[in-house]
Amino acid sequence: MSLAAEAFVSQIAAAEPWPENATLYQPLKEDQILLSDSASSLAVQTFLRMCGLPVLVSCRANAEYMSPSGKVPFIQVGNQVVSELGPIVQFTKAKGHSLSDGLDDVQRAEMKAYMELVNNMLLTAELYIQWCDDYTATEISRPRYSSPYSWPLNHILAYQKQWEVRRKMNVIGWSGKSLEQVYEDVSQCCQALSQRLGTQPYFFNKQPTELDALVFGHLFTILTTQLTNDELAEKVKSYTNLLSFCHRIEHTYFKEQDRESQSGSSRHSKGSLP
């Protein structure tokens, strides 16, 4: 969206309160959704719960194509459709709900920097593991991504997506990395997050912010998703304060969903934290 259109949308957004039937769209949870999309979707859901805004989660096979920016998740609120955590945070701010109002300029700079760190390292590592590691791509990513479609569309779409992601990795310089280096990068990122969190309950002391939502989304998904091997989850588990951080947010914001999901957990997702 261009800047003028964004400003216009936020003006309209400010006019109406948050409706009851706001919906979040993501790919099919059981069969289609992949690690990176699941992480982003959980981050948005956590953020909205932290703001106390109700949202219904709707799973659609073509969620990616419905989204205005091509990325999931996206929310539909009234007449507007907004995708990705950054724009959603701005949108909710225009509606008058914000988690980071209490931060001063330096803290806000830090928060944005850490959010970029998570996006730069964790999200890129997730994409790399899913699409650039041949074994994972063949066993998990391609079959899952193309599961709603019939032959030959499923092959075409899966390979197209893989090609797109590999091009992106090439351009940012990650295509030369080995899997071990990527795991090491994830470990470093977790170490930085762990050091920043320290013994505090949230990253900016008492109040949760969008950074907490984002970190929770990614870490929880990594810990509860079964990939070809458990190395990624092991890297995260070695930082105990991050584990307790995830437990805490899960118990505070996801108590009811936890009880429901335990009865119907899929092969892919392990449901709740170990």
Next chain:
Amino acid sequence: MYFNKNLLWVKVLSWRCALGCCCMHTNMAEPMELLCWGGDWDLPSVHSDSLIVLAYAKFSGAKLAVKSIDWTWRTITASVPQLHYEGSTVTEPAQILNFLRKQAEMKLYIQLYLLSATKSKMTPTCQKKIKTRITELEKGSPPCRFNADYELTAKQGADTMAYIALLEEKLRPALLHTFWVDAENYVNLTRPWFTSHSPFPLNFFVPGRQASLALSRILLTKAESPLLNITEVEGKIYSEAKECLNLLSHRLGNFHFFFGDTPTSLDAFVFGHIAPLIKAPLPSGQLQKHLNQLDNLCQFCNTILKNYFTDASAEKRMDCSLTAPHDPVDANLQKLTQLVNKESNLIEKMDDNLRSSPQHRHETKPSARASERNSPLLSKH
């Protein structure tokens, strides 16, 4: 058995250290060689990544033989910056910084060990820890860590990583656009400069190749995939870059450097990114205008240029750097005593952990006895 081993180890180390010092001082053996783009507009290099490495080398006092790739075939074959040392090659600024830090750390640990062996101020378990650390560094096992700047706390190290990610995500696309995609700047400044600094047939290819790489990077990372149109992305990347610059300015505040009074790797990264933007004579530079309004960032850049990149100040600083050729003992000792205090806290902590772990309990007893015999023997050497 233990004291024999220790003795031999000390001899080997002191020989190696002396040789290393010799190499550093006389530059007779291979010094570290850095390949980078040449300089212009008051800067040692016009290329962001090369500037990062050059700045960090100056901050840490590492001696680099800088070789510019201008007018050579390397303009199209090499990925710049590139560090050559003893047959191995390191690329990417982050990896190079890590390598320089590792070299400095190794030297420091060797000197610490020697000092501790001769002056016997440290417990044997501390010495053992230092020894393991040296072997680890030699094997090259510790991976790239930004929080290994030993003057920084753990939280500051984490902040370094976060701010570097911010720079890469928000500022770099706009910088690439300003220099390589914006038509006016590209045609009037960037392309002529790179064309004039490349050898004959390559001057037709080098700028075009860099420009297409820059464009594809911006489109693939920032543009929404069904559209892939550069004009729609421009507004977004410039507004993000301006926000990033504001954030950096807020974080820097009134200080000279980002973490107190001494420059660190974050300062090198920020300098590498903003210096070309400040100094280049861009015909159409909305980002440059925005940056010029942020006084503290301009001041930061000029301070670094003045203190680290002019010849007069470089000589003044050499006297107190770790690799000073004359007065090695006194200057080293001063810096080392400061660091030993910091390190010994770390080592004491590690020591406690080590003492509390069951498998090391019976190992400490014989070496404790051995070290008492160690010191009188070593002091003779």
